[in-house]
Amino acid sequence: xxxxxxxxxWVARGGAGTVGTIHRDDRGYRVRLAxxxxxxxxxxxxxxxxxxxxxxxxxxxxxxxxxxx
Numbered sequence: 001x002x003x004x005x006x007x008x009x010w011v012a013r014g015g016a017g018t019v020g021t022i023h024r025d026d027r028g029y030r031v032r033l034a035x036x037x038x039x040x041x042x043x044x045x046x047x048x049x050x051x052x053x054x055x056x057x058x059x060x061x062x063x064x065x066x067x068x069x
Contacts, residue, residue, distance in 0.1 A: 010046070012053055012064035019057060019064050022049045031056065 010022040020033040028042030029049035033056055040056065043049040054063050 009069045010050075010066045011069060012050075012066055014057075014062060014064040020053050022046065022053060022066070033057075 008024040011018055012020040012022070018034050020031060023030050023032070023039075024046070028044055029046055030039045030041040031043070031049050031053045032039045033053070040052060041049060043052055050066055054061065057064070
């Protein structure tokens with residue numbers, strides 16, 4: 001029997017459009033900024049991944065809206 005892997009994606013949208021994404025798989029949550037090719041994580045929860053993405057945007061950045069897909 002093979003293990004099934006479910007992946008879910010959240011798109012982070014800010015005032016300038018899409019600023020990053022969060023992907024969930026069987027290892028946890030991974031963050032990728034729209035301007036980067038590398039991923040950060042895995043993180044243990046969606047809320048921690050959201051905070052990590054927001055922090056990666058830099059000082060003074062507004063918290064983006066996260067939309068599930």
